[in-house]
Amino acid sequence: xxxxxxxxxxxxxxxxxxxxxxxxxxxxxxxxxxxxxxxxxxxxxxxxxxxxxxxxxxxxxxxxxxxxxxxxxxxxxxxxxxxxxxxxxxxxxxxxxxxxxxxxxxxxxxxxxxxxxxxxxxxxxxxxxxxxxxxxxxxxxxxxxxxxxxxxxxxxxxxxxxxxxxxxxxxxxxxxxxxxxxxxxxxxxxxxxxxxxxxxxxxxxxxxxxxxxxxxx
Numbered sequence: 001x002x003x004x005x006x007x008x009x010x011x012x013x014x015x016x017x018x019x020x021x022x023x024x025x026x027x028x029x030x031x032x033x034x035x036x037x038x039x040x041x042x043x044x045x046x047x048x049x050x051x052x053x054x055x056x057x058x059x060x061x062x063x064x065x066x067x068x069x070x071x072x073x074x075x076x077x078x079x080x081x082x083x084x085x086x087x088x089x090x091x092x093x094x095x096x097x098x099x100x101x102x103x104x105x106x107x108x109x110x111x112x113x114x115x116x117x118x119x120x121x122x123x124x125x126x127x128x129x130x131x132x133x134x135x136x137x138x139x140x141x142x143x144x145x146x147x148x149x150x151x152x153x154x155x156x157x158x159x160x161x162x163x164x165x166x167x168x169x170x171x172x173x174x175x176x177x178x179x180x181x182x183x184x185x186x187x188x189x190x191x192x193x194x195x196x197x198x199x200x201x202x203x204x205x206x207x208x209x210x211x212x213x214x215x216x217x
Contacts, residue, residue, distance in 0.1 A: 051098035056081070057112045061124030061134070064156070070112040071154045076180065079113040082138055082148040089165035090147045093172075100169040110180060111151070118143055127156035151179045160184040171198045 059066055067078055083090040097103060107113055116124075118138035126137050141150070149162040160179055166172045171193065178184055178192050193199070 047101050048099045049101055049104060051094045052115075054101075054104045055098040055107065055113055056115050059112075059114055061114070061122065063114075063125055063127050064129050065125075066112045066114065067127075067152070067154055067156060075112060075154075076110045076151075077112075077154050077159065078152040079107065079111040080148075080150040080152060081113065081115045082118050082141075082143045082146055082150070083115055084118050084146045087146040092167070093147060093165060097166060097169050097172050103169050103172055106173060106176060110176065118146060127152075149175075151184075160189070162189065174198050 057066065063078070070077055081090075081093075083094075116134050116138060118135055120134040122134050123131050124134055124137060125131055126140070132140075138144075143150075145163075147165055149166070151159045151161075153159050162175060166175060174193050174196055175189070178187075178189055183192050
């Protein structure tokens with residue numbers, strides 16, 4: 001074999017290897033620079049937190065007292081999340097929506113959020129101050145299926161009731177803005193959401209089998 005040809009092939013191979021390495025390093029550098037300039041964290045991101053601890057308000061179930069607390073804090077009112085332990089759509093929201101830090105921060109600023117088990121025996125105080133189990137309160141509110149999200153103003157009057165699951169954090173923030181801006185007074189939620197590029201959640205996309213691994217602690 002011609003030594004000159006061998007040397008040429010070796011040189012070409014080394015050159016190709018160096019080019020690949022340079023391209024790889026450049027690609028890595030580009031990713032890092034993009035992350036730095038956009039504020040994206042490449043690893044160890046902290047964009048989710050436990051829903052029970054950070055979305056819902058620690059409460060003894062005294063709704064009149066919680067409304068008073070909300071008013072003192074300058075909040076709009078109260079969010080009631082009617083749920084059931086065996087509800088896959090509730091579990092989806094707990095694991096995929098309520099656990100998002102931007103969702104938690106936005107709602108904490110504006111609402112006292114309380115979870116209510118529609119089959120539960122835990123005693124609570126309704127808006128009239130009457131003590132009763134959460135399942136009785138749910139019946140009185142006409143809630144028999146889950147999830148149901150009820151927004152209540154500081155006077156204890158329901159502003160808006162959303163039936164069914166909200167599948168994404170983006171749509172849940174749109175729902176919040178719908179209440180925050182007072183649009184519920186004169187605009188249907190579906191129309192409001194569609195105008196902002198959000199289609200109503202399709203619960204058929206979430207099945208019990210798909211949610212088996214998503215139950216909260």
